[in-house]
Amino acid sequence: MAVAALALEGIACTFVSRDAPDRRYTAVRDVSLAVAEGEFVSVVGPTGCGKSTLLNVAAGLLPPSAGSVRVFGEALAGINRRAGYMFQAESLMPWRTALGNVAAGLEFRGVPAADARAQAESWLKRVGLGGFGDRYPHQLSGGMRKRASLAQTLALDPDIILMDEPFSALDVQTRQLMENEVLALWAARRKAVLFITHDLDEAIAMSDRVVVLSAGPASHPIGEFAIDLARPRDVAEVRATPRFVELHRAIWDVLREEVLAGYAQQLKAGVA
Numbered sequence: 259m260a261v262a263a264l265a266l267e268g269i270a271c272t273f274v275s276r277d278a279p280d281r282r283y284t285a286v287r288d289v290s291l292a293v294a295e296g297e298f299v300s301v302v303g304p305t306g307c308g309k310s311t312l313l314n315v316a317a318g319l320l321p322p323s324a325g326s327v328r329v330f331g332e333a334l335a336g337i338n339r340r341a342g343y344m345f346q347a348e349s350l351m352p353w354r355t356a357l358g359n360v361a362a363g364l365e366f367r368g369v370p371a372a373d374a375r376a377q378a379e380s381w382l383k384r385v386g387l388g389g390f391g392d393r394y395p396h397q398l399s400g401g402m403r404k405r406a407s408l409a410q411t412l413a414l415d416p417d418i419i420l421m422d423e424p425f426s427a428l429d430v431q432t433r434q435l436m437e438n439e440v441l442a443l444w445a446a447r448r449k450a451v452l453f454i455t456h457d458l459d460e461a462i463a464m465s466d467r468v469v470v471l472s473a474g475p476a477s478h479p480i481g482e483f484a485i486d487l488a489r490p491r492d493v494a495e496v497r498a499t500p501r502f503v504e505l506h507r508a509i510w511d512v513l514r515e516e517v518l519a520g521y522a523q524q525l526k527a528g529v530a
Contacts, residue, residue, distance in 0.1 A: 261331040262292040263450035264316055264341075264418050268325035271311050285311045287476045289325070291469060293418070296448035300461035302509075303471030304517045309454045310346075313422050316452060317343050329418070342416030346423040349407050350395040356382060356406045357391035363414045381409035385439060401432035405439070412443060418450045426456065437464060437493045445490060458513065462505050463493040470512050473519040481512040 269289040275281040286308035293299045301309050314320040315327060318338040327334040329341075350359045360378035365371060382391050385405040395403055404424060411419065421440075425433045441464060444451060455461050461468045462485055470481035485505060487496055496502050 260294065262328070263295040263297075263330055264293040264452060265328040266291045266312065266316065266325065267328065269312065269315055269322045269327070270324040271308065271315065271320065272323040284323075284476045285474060286471075286478065287324075288478045289471075291479065293450045293452050295330075295417075295450050297467065298444060298451040298453065298465050299467045299469065300453040300455055300465040301469045301471060302455060302458055302461050302513065303477060304473045304513075304519065305456065307471045307474045307477040307516070309471060310422050313343075313420050313452065313454050316418075317341055317420055338418070340416060341418040341420050342411040342414050344407055344411045344419070344421045344424045346426060348395070348403060349410070350403060352395050354394075355391060356387060356393050356395070356398065356402075359395070359406055360409045360413050363410060367414070377413055378409070381413045382406070384412075384443065385409045399432075400428055401436065404428065404432075404436055408436075408440065408443075416449065418452070419444075421451065421453045423455055425460075433460075434494050440464070441491060441493070458506060458509060459497060460493070462487075462502060462509070463491060463496050468509060470509060470516070473516045480516070481509065483509050 267290050270284060270287040272282050272284045275283060289312060291312070301312065303309055311320065315322050316338065318327070318334055318336050329338055351362065354362060357375065357378050360381055361374040364374035364377055369377070379391060382388055385408055387402060387405050387409065390398065390402060395406070398406065407424070425436050428436060437460060453461070453464065465485050468483045468485060469479055471477045472480045483505065487499070487501055
């Protein structure tokens with residue numbers, strides 16, 4: 259059996275309350291999840307169920323309270339150097355141009371400046387920003403900034419790509435363009451992808467497999483679905499196929515009660 263690119267094994271994350279040190283909150287527990295090399299896996303679940311927490315564990319940014327992380331069979335200690343992380347929030351440095359932002363990670367890794375710029379220019383062209391390398395983030399649209407962030411992540415050629423709701427702030431049309439762009443780039447290089455999203459349609463349209471988490475606290479996997487839709491896919495067109503509708507219904511049947519439970523918890527806490 260092939261070794262998984264990324265394996266979370268029995269992960270639990272418990273946090274101490276800032277206001278009451280004697281109180282503890284368990285965000286996730288008993289989470290075991292593997293992503294094979296070249297596989298695109300999405301995780302969906304209610305707001306506050308710990309999806310981003312799991313991604314931070316996979317990136318090595320957050321040590322788990324229990325369990326372990328393996329990267330291509332090796333125990334993870336510290337930052338996951340074989341992973342690239344595309345955040346939900348803006349990650350571009352405002353004082354650098356688009357070209358400078360994409361080249362930054364390469365320069366930090368010791369790539370000579372000229373080579374870093376050449377590779378950055380190549381990646382900007384791949385994501386449709388070939389003529390915008392001299393623009394600063396504030397001069398780019400939201401979709402362009404996401405394209406630059408994508409190029410910034412992929413330029414480092416990571417073996418694993420971690421994506422935390424990267425397109426949630428975009429309008430529907432731009433979002434679908436970006437989703438198709440990611441799928442095209444992924445198909446060309448077949449990296450392992452762990453993708454976090456609130457959008458079930460997005461998860462089904464893009465993934466090989468969808469994992470469903472329960473509502474918090476102590477969120478844990480409650481369902482896993484293989485997505486057997488043919489590739490390549492257009493995320494808008496695939497939504498109209500009968501099989502997509504069947505998969506959506508099956509996953510939503512598992513997810514529905516958890517979403518309602520999560521919303522009820524937010525109302526009780528005065529968040530919603």
